[in-house]
Amino acid sequence: MKTMIATLALAGSLASALAAVATPAAAADDAKEKCYGVALKGQNDCAAGAGTTCAGTSKIDYQQNVFKLVPKGTCLSMKTPDGHGMLEQGMAPA
Amino acid sequence: MIPSALPRRTGAGFKPEHFAAIIAEPQPIGFFEVHAENYMGAGGPPHTQLGRLREDYALSVHGVGLSIGSMQPLDRAHLARLKTLCERYRPESFSEHLAWSTHDSVFLNDLLPLPYTQETLDRVADHIDEVQETLGRQMLLENPATYVLFSESTIEETAFLAEVARRTGCGLLLDVNNVFVAATNHNLDPGDYIARFPLEAVREIHLSGHSETVDELGAPLLIDSHDTPVKDPVWALYETVISRTGPVASLIEWDNDVPAWPVLRGEAAAAQRMLDAAARQRAA
Amino acid sequence: MSDATQSAFAAGLLEATPPPAGIAAWNSPSPERRYGVYRNNVAASLTGALATRFPAAERIVGPDFFRAMAAVFIRLNPPRSPLLLAYGDDFPDFAANFEPAREIAYLADVMRIEAARTRAYHAADAAPLDPQVLAEIAPDRLGGLVLVPQPSLSVLSSPHPAVTIWAMNAGERPVEPVADWRGQDALVVRPHMIVEVVPLPPAGAPFFGHLAQGRALAEAASTAMAADAAFDISANLAILLRAGAFTAIRKDQDDEDRDHA
Incomplete structure (x- = not known):
């Protein structure tokens, strides 16, 4: 019965x-991108680590430092409408 | 066994960010080279772009993850992926490194050095036999840029490569920047290294930039960083090599801080002028 | 080189141990800085591979924090395959439990979008289902239809506005306070060459999730309806067709019966 209704x-x-998709959504994609996609950098290569410094990471001591680190990216500039910083937001309502 | 057969011209390492510029007009480029592992996904833009490039240019597939110098057996699954890739694109050449990068199933993503002993020579030769049998083609083996030596080494690198090539029938990929980097790092004369190198087995040359630092004692330490134009002493070494070999397929590698396409194309053109001069010199 | 020598050389690349025995330099029997070049190459190249795959996450936490978080992840979960295009599939789960990032509760879900996008980028190619094929199905057979998902398809559900935050940090819209702070669901799919992130209406995630698992259309719709009364079948079917999320109709029981008739 339930299936009948759904059917x-x-x-x-x-x-x-079908009627909705018959009207194509406005899309002005670059033709080359459409055919070949965007270029994503490949992750395998055979060069030595980027940059000239081999001193910076030759000591692996992140484990101690990392827990003192504070995120400093765009997370600091994104605030919710009621003024709470994202860092205080915690779990948002589902 | 299909021999490695790149055109004796200059090529460029293919960077996806250059794709649109490259296909916009015909390029004075003899071949493109790609890193095999970046084309081992099932589909998507990497394959569409490489397929398009392949329509107009010769192709070199350059592996960076097979770990030929591992003391462990080769990764059969990875070898099968290489076979699939070579059957799909039928490149003019396949090459890999005299180095290792996998240990205990961990892939360390760097070309790590080997001591040159009879034991490692036997191991490397066995692995190359297996690669060439599986792929049904000749492979090229590249000399590494190294930063340390091993006290147990008993064979010179040039002799090691000559013997591997003799035993397996593989060709050699002479990375001139690696020669300059490693020779400087080990306080050796790069010209002397070239003089000892089995040039008759060379089927491809690599050129790239490196960066400079010092060790804790103040001695020069060069890093194979592929992030600058080719440096003057490397060009000079290249001219020495091709004056002896004649024109050889020569690739500009630029992997970090990648410039706009015309800059990379300009580097390839500079190398082409040297190849042309070497050809004229030999004809004279 | 014995297997033990290679083990020692490899071990020092991921752990802060002294250089392995047996290496040397022309000017020193213990070339720490030279061995450090290899250590740096491993750390820098693997961090770079993760940064290439998770650029929005790097913007959210900043490069220093990202590098530090990646370093811990790499030590605990080094690559087990030379295919770096798949490295970091479990980085979002790691970030979800990474104590210093705990307060950025949405970070892991933004990273799940990024991981799904790169998986879609490299997934097998398949032509999307032609809407005309669906149009020609007899109405009484619609409910039993089972669809074949795009190899690139992921269905994501977040209790945070993860799609909006991803878009802000992927350069698709300006970074600003999120006006409507509520959970978001999305499809990640590559119908042709371009990877799309398609936001879903209410109960879209259970609907597409069930379809992608091979449940029949009526069953997926009923489940979605039960999850949220606001579920709009028509709107979701339009998304299904427009996004090219499925490639074909799988042979169902009716087809079998017909073939044998």
């Missing part, structure tokens, strides 16, 4: 969905 609803919904 009837489905047929009607599909009809309006």
